[in-house]
Amino acid sequence: xxxxxxxxxxxxxxxxxxxxxxxxxxxxxxxxxxxxxxxxxxxxxxxxxxxxxxxxxxxxxxxxxxxxxxxxxxxxxxxxxxxxxxxxxxxxxxxxxxxxxxxxxxxxxxxxxxxxxxxxxxxxxxxxxxxxxxxxxxxxxxxxxxxxxxxxxxxxxxxxxxxxxxxxxxxxxxxxxxxxxxxxxxxxxxxxxxxxxxxxxxxxxxxxxxxxxxxxxxxxxxxxxxxxxxxxxxxxxxxxxxxxxxxxxxxxxxxxxxxxxxxxxxxxxxxxxxxxxxxxxxxxxxxxxxxxxxxxxxxxxxxxxxxxxxxxxxxxxxxxxxxxxxxxxxxxxxxxxxxxxxxxxxxxxxxxxxxxxxxxxxxxxxxxxxxxxxxxxxxxxxxxxxxxxxxxxxxxxxxxxxxxxxxxxxxxxxxxxxxxxxxxxxxxxxxxxxxxxxxxxxxxxxxxxxxxxxxxxxxxxxxxxxxxxxxxxxxxxxxxxxxxxxxxxxxxxxxxxxxxxxxxxxxxxxxxxx
Numbered sequence: 195x196x197x198x199x200x201x202x203x204x205x206x207x208x209x210x211x212x213x214x215x216x217x218x219x220x221x222x223x224x225x226x227x228x229x230x231x232x233x234x235x236x237x238x239x240x241x242x243x244x245x246x247x248x249x250x251x252x253x254x255x256x257x258x259x260x261x262x263x264x265x266x267x268x269x270x271x272x273x274x275x276x277x278x279x280x281x282x283x284x285x286x287x288x289x290x291x292x293x294x295x296x297x298x299x300x301x302x303x304x305x306x307x308x309x310x311x312x313x314x315x316x317x318x319x320x321x322x323x324x325x326x327x328x329x330x331x332x333x334x335x336x337x338x339x340x341x342x343x344x345x346x347x348x349x350x351x352x353x354x355x356x357x358x359x360x361x362x363x364x365x366x367x368x369x370x371x372x373x374x375x376x377x378x379x380x381x382x383x384x385x386x387x388x389x390x391x392x393x394x395x396x397x398x399x400x401x402x403x404x405x406x407x408x409x410x411x412x413x414x415x416x417x418x419x420x421x422x423x424x425x426x427x428x429x430x431x432x433x434x435x436x437x438x439x440x441x442x443x444x445x446x447x448x449x450x451x452x453x454x455x456x457x458x459x460x461x462x463x464x465x466x467x468x469x470x471x472x473x474x475x476x477x478x479x480x481x482x483x484x485x486x487x488x489x490x491x492x493x494x495x496x497x498x499x500x501x502x503x504x505x506x507x508x509x510x511x512x513x514x515x516x517x518x519x520x521x522x523x524x525x526x527x528x529x530x531x532x533x534x535x536x537x538x539x540x541x542x543x544x545x546x547x548x549x550x551x552x553x554x555x556x557x558x559x560x561x562x563x564x565x566x567x568x569x570x571x572x573x574x575x576x577x578x579x580x581x582x583x584x585x586x587x588x589x590x591x592x593x594x595x596x597x598x599x600x601x602x603x604x605x606x607x608x609x610x611x612x613x614x615x616x617x618x619x620x621x622x623x624x625x626x627x628x629x630x631x632x633x634x635x636x637x638x639x640x641x642x643x644x645x646x647x648x649x650x651x652x653x654x655x656x657x658x659x660x661x662x663x664x665x666x667x668x669x670x671x672x673x674x675x676x677x678x679x680x681x682x683x684x685x686x687x688x689x690x691x692x693x694x695x696x697x698x699x700x701x702x703x704x705x706x707x708x
Contacts, residue, residue, distance in 0.1 A: 408519025
């Protein structure tokens with residue numbers, strides 16, 4: 195009998211059935227044949243691998259190093275087809291592939307045979323038998339020792355328990371950004387029982403946040419009282435009054451209108467489609483009907499001036515701001531002015547916006563109504579003040595305009611009549627009106643003149659290089675499409691400096707004309 199056969203018999207424990215002893219001898223012989231003359235004592239040992247590994251039951255396994263692990267892995271791959279039971283890898287393959295340790299003690303041999311004869315249940319395999327041969331990390335002693343942990347109660351090799359995956363939770367929203375000091379001031383004022391109008395005007399001069407603009411404009415235009423407890427009752431009463439005005443002036447048969455009323459209605463219906471042609475919001479038929487109705491009712495209730503072209507433009511910022519007030523999370527320029535918001539605007543919301551716009555427009559025009567009466571004296575007064583102011587602050591520009599034959603009335607009349615609504619994009623006008631409303635009663639007349647002067651002087655160097663035709667065309671189409679709120683604020687700051695220097699000055703209008 196050969197020495198190897200004798201070793202196999204010695205390693206085979208007594209008291210086992212014959213077929214188990216034969217299986218054990220066959221398995222041991224295959225391991226020895228796969229060793230290929232490898233001598234552990236003659237190979238250099240890795241410093242990271244101990245000479246022997248002791249499992250949790252105190253049984254020591256043979257010497258292990260990296261080369262032996264590699265050889266064992268190759269051997270296990272060659273016989274993987276014969277060791278698959280019910281489509282799953284057996285416990286023996288898992289122990290061999292992951293650890294490649296030779297079990298030589300009788301106790302280890304019994305446990306080895308039990309693993310072969312009684313493969314683990316599918317549940318046990320799912321917990322510990324998911325690693326493939328290619329996933330084995332060679333030389334990882336910690337993982338090898340963990341995979342050989344032996345259950346002391348039943349003497350069965352147990353695979354390492356893998357914790358079930360933790361359930362994925364929804365991504366939490368980022369923490370809210372801290373509010374600015376200005377935002378806290380706005381909220382404090384608007385939540386007060388009595389809103390301090392003086393402080394609100396001072397705070398709003400530098401611009402109103404979009405989500406507060408609707409309410410603050412109504413307050414600054416005296417549509418809503420300073421007493422916040424009366425806001426809702428005021429809105430209800432004013433909106434009902436406007437509904438009555440619709441029944442009285444608009445929803446009547448055409449044959450009951452006078453010739454003057456029919457002409458006014460015709461003029462309104464002609465001008466409304468021309469209003470803010472570059473703003474898609476005012477292409478909406480529902481918005482146009484609201485605008486037509488409120489302009490006609492205003493003309494009927496103010497016969498001294500009736501309807502004049504330009505009043506339709508003054509209503510556009512109010513409508514846009516009041517619609518955006520119902521949707522504070524929507525971007526004003528991208529969603530409101532583009533008209534996308536109209537999908538969410540109900541008829542009830544639009545009726546409230548129409549009524550609010552009517553009353554706010556009425557209060558706004560009350561301070562500048564002589565701009566739209568016969569001969570428009572207020573408009574001419576503002577144009578004259580602008581010319582005199584430019585003569586004082588930029589005599590070279592004023593002289594060049596006279597030399598080229600350009601009269602201020604030719605370009606400035608539109609600036610006064612439409613309050614620069616046709617010179618700036620609508621969102622820039624909203625920022626401009628924040629300051630106008632904060633200025634009080636003189637914002638749309640006195641301060642507007644200083645803004646127009648600053649606007650004209652801003653292009654002084656370019657204008658002085660132009661002749662009549664080029665200059666006149668430039669005045670009709672000012673290059674402000676790329677302006678942002680920053681340019682508007684610079685313009686307002688310059689206007690404020692001019693108002694400080696020349697406002698109330700007796701010599702302001704005492705300019706020697708050439």
